[in-house]
Amino acid sequence: MKKGLHPLVMIALVAMVTLAGRALPTWTLSLATIAASNALIALGIVVLARTGNVSFGQGLFFAAGGYGVALIANTWGLTDAVAQVIVGAACGGLLGLVIGPLIARYSGIFFGMLTLALSMVFYGALVKSTALGGSDGFNVGRPSLFGMSFTDPREADFMLYAVSVIVTGFAGIAATILFRSEFGLASLAVRENNLRVEYLGLSANRIISINFLIAAIFAGASGAFALMAQRHIDPQFAYWTTSGEFVFVAVLAGNQSVAAVFVASMALELVRSFSNLYLPNTWQLVLGVFLLGVILFLPRGIGSLWIRDRHRRRHISATPPLTAERGAAP
Amino acid sequence: MNFFLTIILDGLIQASWLFIVALGLTLVFGVLKILNIAHGSFYALGAYIAATVVTMVAARSLPPSVGFVAMLISVALIASAVGLLLERGLLKMFYGRDEVVLLLVTYAVFLILEDVTKLIWGVNPIYATQPYELFGNLEFAGLYYVGYDLVLIPISAVIGFAIWFGLNRTVIGKIVLAVIHNEEMSVSMGVRVNRVYAVAFAFGVLLAALAGALTAPKISMQPGLSSDVIILSFAIVVIGGLGSVEGAAVGAILVGLARAASVHLMPQAELFMIYLIMAAVLMFRPEGLFKRETARRI
Amino acid sequence: MNPVLSVSRLEKRFGAVVAADALTLDIPAGQKISLIGANGAGKTTFVNMVTGYLKPDSGTILLDGMDIGRRSPRSVARLGISRSFQIPQLFVELTAAENLTVAISGIGTRMSLRAPAEAQGRRDKAVELLQRFGLADLADRPISELAGGVRKLIDIAMALVRRPKLLLLDEPTSGVSAEEKFTTMDRVIHAVAPDAATIVFVEHDMEIVSRYADRVVAFYQGRILADGLPADVLNNLEVRRYVTGGVR
Numbered sequence: 098m099k100k101g102l103h104p105l106v107m108i109a110l111v112a113m114v115t116l117a118g119r120a121l122p123t124w125t126l127s128l129a130t131i132a133a134s135n136a137l138i139a140l141g142i143v144v145l146a147r148t149g150n151v152s153f154g155q156g157l158f159f160a161a162g163g164y165g166v167a168l169i170a171n172t173w174g175l176t177d178a179v180a181q182v183i184v185g186a187a188c189g190g191l192l193g194l195v196i197g198p199l200i201a202r203y204s205g206i207f208f209g210m211l212t213l214a215l216s217m218v219f220y221g222a223l224v225k226s227t228a229l230g231g232s233d234g235f236n237v238g239r240p241s242l243f244g245m246s247f248t249d250p251r252e253a254d255f256m257l258y259a260v261s262v263i264v265t266g267f268a269g270i271a272a273t274i275l276f277r278s279e280f281g282l283a284s285l286a287v288r289e290n291n292l293r294v295e296y297l298g299l300s301a302n303r304i305i306s307i308n309f310l311i312a313a314i315f316a317g318a319s320g321a322f323a324l325m326a327q328r329h330i331d332p333q334f335a336y337w338t339t340s341g342e343f344v345f346v347a348v349l350a351g352n353q354s355v356a357a358v359f360v361a362s363m364a365l366e367l368v369r370s371f372s373n374l375y376l377p378n379t380w381q382l383v384l385g386v387f388l389l390g391v392i393l394f395l396p397r398g399i400g401s402l403w404i405r406d407r408h409r410r411r412h413i414s415a416t417p418p419l420t421a422e423r424g425a426a427p
Numbered sequence: 428m429n430f431f432l433t434i435i436l437d438g439l440i441q442a443s444w445l446f447i448v449a450l451g452l453t454l455v456f457g458v459l460k461i462l463n464i465a466h467g468s469f470y471a472l473g474a475y476i477a478a479t480v481v482t483m484v485a486a487r488s489l490p491p492s493v494g495f496v497a498m499l500i501s502v503a504l505i506a507s508a509v510g511l512l513l514e515r516g517l518l519k520m521f522y523g524r525d526e527v528v529l530l531l532v533t534y535a536v537f538l539i540l541e542d543v544t545k546l547i548w549g550v551n552p553i554y555a556t557q558p559y560e561l562f563g564n565l566e567f568a569g570l571y572y573v574g575y576d577l578v579l580i581p582i583s584a585v586i587g588f589a590i591w592f593g594l595n596r597t598v599i600g601k602i603v604l605a606v607i608h609n610e611e612m613s614v615s616m617g618v619r620v621n622r623v624y625a626v627a628f629a630f631g632v633l634l635a636a637l638a639g640a641l642t643a644p645k646i647s648m649q650p651g652l653s654s655d656v657i658i659l660s661f662a663i664v665v666i667g668g669l670g671s672v673e674g675a676a677v678g679a680i681l682v683g684l685a686r687a688a689s690v691h692l693m694p695q696a697e698l699f700m701i702y703l704i705m706a707a708v709l710m711f712r713p714e715g716l717f718k719r720e721t722a723r724r725i
Numbered sequence: 726m727n728p729v730l731s732v733s734r735l736e737k738r739f740g741a742v743v744a745a746d747a748l749t750l751d752i753p754a755g756q757k758i759s760l761i762g763a764n765g766a767g768k769t770t771f772v773n774m775v776t777g778y779l780k781p782d783s784g785t786i787l788l789d790g791m792d793i794g795r796r797s798p799r800s801v802a803r804l805g806i807s808r809s810f811q812i813p814q815l816f817v818e819l820t821a822a823e824n825l826t827v828a829i830s831g832i833g834t835r836m837s838l839r840a841p842a843e844a845q846g847r848r849d850k851a852v853e854l855l856q857r858f859g860l861a862d863l864a865d866r867p868i869s870e871l872a873g874g875v876r877k878l879i880d881i882a883m884a885l886v887r888r889p890k891l892l893l894l895d896e897p898t899s900g901v902s903a904e905e906k907f908t909t910m911d912r913v914i915h916a917v918a919p920d921a922a923t924i925v926f927v928e929h930d931m932e933i934v935s936r937y938a939d940r941v942v943a944f945y946q947g948r949i950l951a952d953g954l955p956a957d958v959l960n961n962l963e964v965r966r967y968v969t970g971g972v973r
Contacts, residue, residue, distance in 0.1 A: 214705045293814040
């Protein structure tokens with residue numbers, strides 16, 4: 098029925114993209130690194146959005162991952178890039194494990210508001226904590242990889258690019274498998290009618306919590322990448338506008354295609370760097386217009402351009418939705 | 428004793444302008460069911476326009492009172508026009524879509540306005556301090572206050588009362604309330620919901636911009652203003668209950684006091700405190716402190 | 726033999742409206758029971774309470790002797806009561822087969838995050854269920870494209886997935902045309918038979934009731950007005966006055 102790339106083909110693709118980094122000029126390399134890292138957190142938002150819940154507070158897990166890695170790096174001298182990603186994912190995941198079940202029962206804007214509130218609580222705490230540098234944050238050293246340290250900045254950039262592309266690539270493959278799975282289908286069902294899901298003996302809250310956890314893990318790992326790329330962290334990681342940007346990538350991508358998330362993230366970074374270069378102070382403007390355009394003309398994201406959507410093409414007009422002929426209760 | 432009085436007075440001063448902003452936000456949510464992320468941008472817009480007008484008036488060496496009145500009038504006019512334009516020209520296209528989609532639309536507007544203000548007014552701080560001296564300094568129970576700050580309290584009380592009165596005691600207000608409570612019913616009774624939407628949204632923008640104008644003489648206008656304000660007003664309306672006027676008042680006072688208290692007791696902890704309150708309210712009373720209906724989800 | 730469902734002194738009020746007034750009812754295994762009554766008589770409230778959607782103010786609901794009065798819809802479903810809805814509650818953007826696949830996923834204790842949703846076993850089971858309702862050729866059509874009557878049948882198929890001890894059908898033939906109502910109901914009874922022996926159906930059409938029910942329970946203002954064989958209940962004077970409207 099649904100066709101898609103075989104996981105092995107996807108692995109080959111990831112390998113190709115990684116090697117292609119050798120040929121890229123330096124500026125594209127760091128741009129692609131950020132795009133991959135942003136794609137990872139946006140992918141988490143997409144995973145969660147498939148249950149119908151949009152998180153406006155992924156900055157919480159992003160910052161948790163970033164600060165967790167930064168602290169461990171500075172305290173115990175853990176500089177290995179892969180280890181840092183794992184630590185970041187673990188920090189995000191642990192937080193997600195605690196918060197997910199607490200907020201799974203909310204929906205719609207309440208869900209959005211609550212995630213936003215929690216990230217702002219964290220932001221407020223970070224600004225206040227002088228031990229963590231307050232609103233200025235603090236710096237961390239260059240990451241290493243498997244005991245190698247990179248003094249040549251070009252090599253360091255490529256290392257970071259490779260690690261982020263590989264990690265994000267594998268997260269993408271995992272998400273593809275997840276979307277096609279039994280659990281992935283049930284997640285879509287939750288979005289449409291969570292009450293019926295409960296009536297079928299499934300727990301909508303559990304399904305949301307698990308998706309939330311996955312999103313939090315992705316966000317934490319993404320925070321680790323952002324930290325490695327900037328070698329600096331500050332409370333801005335948790336601020337709501339940071340989360341908003343990731344939501345932007347997720348909306349742009351839509352929730353049908355994992356590849357769309359990467360395309361959207363790369364497009365965003367390109368727009369950002371070009372407008373920074375040529376039209377200062379307009380990139381948010383461009384972003385806003387873009388977002389409106391996507392919502393208006395591509396309500397299912399750019400993914401709908403090449404995923405011949407399951408059934409949406411033919412219109413819903415075939416049968417008008419049933420309305421209650423009589424009052425439903427009592 | 429004086430210490431607490433200081434906190435309370437500072438808190439009320441904060442609460443007064445926050446209340447005006449939150450009132451606009453809660454009204455727009457009540458009528459259009461849109462949680463408007465761009466609301467803070469309208470506040471910033473009001474503040475920037477006020478600064479321009481005040482500076483222009485001062486350049487012609489007219490007295491600050493003229494500047495004060497001129498800024499309020501021009502902000503009111505421009506804000507209403509912007510509000511109507513946005514609602515008719517943009518928001519209208521998205522009615523009927525999911526509430527989260529509308530949230531994203533206002534987020535897009537926020538992004539756009541963020542840069543529009545930068546393009547018009549630049550990224551450096553600008554000031555409009557002239558009207559701040561308008562009411563001199565006042566002594567209150569042994570404490571010295573800038574008169575302008577204290578005057579904000581009665582102004583916002585008057586605005587709050589006017590809105591309460593307008594909603595509950597006038598025909599137009601009753602129509603608006605009817606739309607808030609039962610849109611389908613009011614349509615069937617001949618209410619032109621489209622107009623109510625347009626007017627309510629424009630009025631929401633107007634309130635935000637007025638609050639911006641009123642606070643303009645006290646603050647420095649720079650990028651980031653709108654995102655800070657929206658985050659505070661979100662907290663207020665969520666604490667008070669989305670769509671509730673009384674809730675906005677109580678939320679504003681709570682947030683104002685929390686801000687003032689943390690400034691005096693735990694500097695820099697204000698956002699933390701405010702959002703902790705908001706998260707707690709959402710966890711235990713997701714409909715806010717001032718809402719009774721609970722029909723939602725399973 | 727012990728009844729599958731045993732309800733005693735069930736009370737439920739919505740403000741001043743009494744939706745359930747000392748409801749007492751035993752449902753033995755194997756019966757097909759029809760609940761009749763005017764709108765607002767309390768039939769759907771009864772179904773909602775038995776399936777855990779509404780919590781009774783007082784009284785007990787025993788399923789095979791176990792009190793389920795305070796349980797959630799999910800837990801009640803897992804214990805063996807399934808229901809269909811007056812307005813079909815389906816996942817309209819998913820296909821018919823996918824809807825059933827989700828239902829089938831609900832059976833196990835743990836869902837796989839890896840195994841494809843269309844794994845052969847699940848797909849076969851979904852298609853088999855649709856087949857029973859004569860809908861196999863619609864398996865890959867999204868619900869949004871299907872007509873109301875078809876949705877109704879799929880809604881019932883979803884309820885069958887768990888092979889419930891008790892199946893509650895809320896107006897299975899509402900919205901079905903007069904010519905088709907018997908064929909539809911025949912289909913439902915036939916399709917349901919392998920998986921659910923004990924059926925309670927809410928019904929407004931007395932022809933359907935007298936043809937398919939072993940027993941009829943008539944509701945009026947939250948009370949049980951009459952309970953017995955279809956012929957007896959439908960001829961009961963009070964039932965004719967308050968429910969079926971035969972006597973004026």
